[in-house]
Amino acid sequence: MKKDLLGIADLSSDEIYRVLDTAVAMREIGERPIKKVPTLRGKTVVNLFYEPSTRTRTSFEIAEKRLSADTLNIAVAASSVLKGETLADTAMNIEAMAPDMIVLRHASSGACHLLARICRSKIINAGDGMHEHPTQALLDAFTIRQHKRRIDGLKVAIIGDLLHSRVLRSNVLLLTKLGADVWVSGPPTLVPPGIERLGVRVTTSVDEAVADADVIMMLRIQQERMQGAFFPSLREYYNVFGLTEERVGRARGDVIIMHPGPMNRGVEIASEVADGPYSVILEQVANGVAVRMAVLYLLAGEVEAD
Amino acid sequence: MAVVMDGDRMGKTLTRIAHEIVERNRGVEELALVGIRSRGVPLARRLARSIKEISGHDVPTGALDITLYRDDLMRHAVGAQPVVKSTDIPFSIDDRRILLVDDVLYTGRTIRAALDALIEFGRPRLIQLVVLVDRGHRELPIKADYVGKNIPTSPSQSVQVRLAEIDGRDEVEVEG
Numbered sequence: 001m002k003k004d005l006l007g008i009a010d011l012s013s014d015e016i017y018r019v020l021d022t023a024v025a026m027r028e029i030g031e032r033p034i035k036k037v038p039t040l041r042g043k044t045v046v047n048l049f050y051e052p053s054t055r056t057r058t059s060f061e062i063a064e065k066r067l068s069a070d071t072l073n074i075a076v077a078a079s080s081v082l083k084g085e086t087l088a089d090t091a092m093n094i095e096a097m098a099p100d101m102i103v104l105r106h107a108s109s110g111a112c113h114l115l116a117r118i119c120r121s122k123i124i125n126a127g128d129g130m131h132e133h134p135t136q137a138l139l140d141a142f143t144i145r146q147h148k149r150r151i152d153g154l155k156v157a158i159i160g161d162l163l164h165s166r167v168l169r170s171n172v173l174l175l176t177k178l179g180a181d182v183w184v185s186g187p188p189t190l191v192p193p194g195i196e197r198l199g200v201r202v203t204t205s206v207d208e209a210v211a212d213a214d215v216i217m218m219l220r221i222q223q224e225r226m227q228g229a230f231f232p233s234l235r236e237y238y239n240v241f242g243l244t245e246e247r248v249g250r251a252r253g254d255v256i257i258m259h260p261g262p263m264n265r266g267v268e269i270a271s272e273v274a275d276g277p278y279s280v281i282l283e284q285v286a287n288g289v290a291v292r293m294a295v296l297y298l299l300a301g302e303v304e305a306d
Numbered sequence: 307m308a309v310v311m312d313g314d315r316m317g318k319t320l321t322r323i324a325h326e327i328v329e330r331n332r333g334v335e336e337l338a339l340v341g342i343r344s345r346g347v348p349l350a351r352r353l354a355r356s357i358k359e360i361s362g363h364d365v366p367t368g369a370l371d372i373t374l375y376r377d378d379l380m381r382h383a384v385g386a387q388p389v390v391k392s393t394d395i396p397f398s399i400d401d402r403r404i405l406l407v408d409d410v411l412y413t414g415r416t417i418r419a420a421l422d423a424l425i426e427f428g429r430p431r432l433i434q435l436v437v438l439v440d441r442g443h444r445e446l447p448i449k450a451d452y453v454g455k456n457i458p459t460s461p462s463q464s465v466q467v468r469l470a471e472i473d474g475r476d477e478v479e480v481e482g
Contacts, residue, residue: 025391025393028392
């Protein structure tokens with residue numbers, strides 16, 4: 001693997017499987033009475049979050065602590081960013097204190113690539129703008145594999161706000177790389193032009209997307225990223241694109257329903273579906289810790305290429 | 307290159323160790339076997355079978371992966387991280403007599419890592435070490451309680467233990 005984890009685009013399928021296999025062993029550590037191994041003792045990891053995040057930040061922090069790394073969290077509201085410092089300057093100042101890894105969440109696509117170029121620390125992308133969220137895609141793949149034992153040949157339907165979603169992009173890159181048959185569906189205003197070039201089938205009909213699907217992945221309606229009127233109302237959105245029990249009924253009997261969170265109940269997903277027997281949404285959260293442990297472990301051993 | 311133990315000899319050796327285990331622990335009720343991945347695991351299972359034949363008791367058996375406890379992680383100049391496999395100890399080790407099983411005892415560093423890993427699962431009454439081959443050259447003050455065979459080697463040689471479950475046949479070979 002490379003020094004940094006910036007996106008799924010940089011990973012080969014062998015590297016993806018390496019992360020997923022390692023995560024199996026990491027998951028067992030979370031089931032022990034003492035949920036800690038000494039592997040990253042003496043390593044310092046900075047969690048630098050320029051966007052609010054509960055799940056991802058907590059998940060990374062637990063993963064780091066289970067591997068015995070020293071962690072510190074920098075949240076944007078409490079930092080000198082408010083005083084006008086640029087991302088590069090903040091990064092160089094953190095870098096001067098010699099951390100081993102920086103986990104970055106930023107609202108701008110490509111922020112992680114900038115940091116990777118200027119920092120010696122290893123950079124892990126925890127979500128950059130509308131670009132990528134690689135650890136989310138890896139934990140989704142881990143969860144699918146846990147239930148279906150494979151990814152190759154599965155029909156995966158991804159439904160919702162395709163335009164603003166870094167989760168979509170990372171998942172599409174990963175799932176197509178591993179041979180899944182990926183369908184995407186959403187309002188035409190929220191379908192990025194040219195998305196079919198990533199090797200997915202596009203449809204505006206949710207019913208068509210979910211027909212005989214092995215996996216249904218719902219995406220959040222990201223109201224905070226929407227400046228325009230992409231659809232008439234949330235009610236209307238739910239009626240046309242919301243995942244209801246009736247729509248789940250068109251999928252395979254052993255379908256699993258996924259959502260990266262946070263969920264908008266009654267907007268993209270019905271409450272009874274989110275809480276239904278086929279929902280693996282909370283397993284995704286549990287698996288996130290194991291997958292992030294695997295990523296931290298595998299990157300920690302990598303030496304800088306140049 | 308010499309085969310120093312063939313399949314027949316290995317079977318007899320493991321049976322002899324099983325007898326020693328039963329004799330020395332005066333009963334097997336509190337015993338549990340923990341094999342170190344990879345080849346300690348099938349060896350532990352075979353010992354469990356022998357102990358069952360001798361005593362009639364089932365001894366619980368687990369598998370321990372010590373990768374995350376190694377003292378040479380992050381110290382390699384080049385190369386990817388070693389592969390981590392799952393640890394599977396499906397019983398409580400508290401107050402048990404644990405028999406830690408590995409194929410080759412060499413520097414002792416694997417055993418040091420295994421002791422650290424094991425102790426995080428609880429507080430066993432005692433831990434004893436079983437190895438099929440002791441090849442010398444210890445770098446830590448560690449000693450086996452049960453040894454299949456002592457094989458004098460030079461550090462430049464390598465000792466290959468092959469087991470039917472993993473390698474298709476049973477033998478120990480010294481190479482180099």
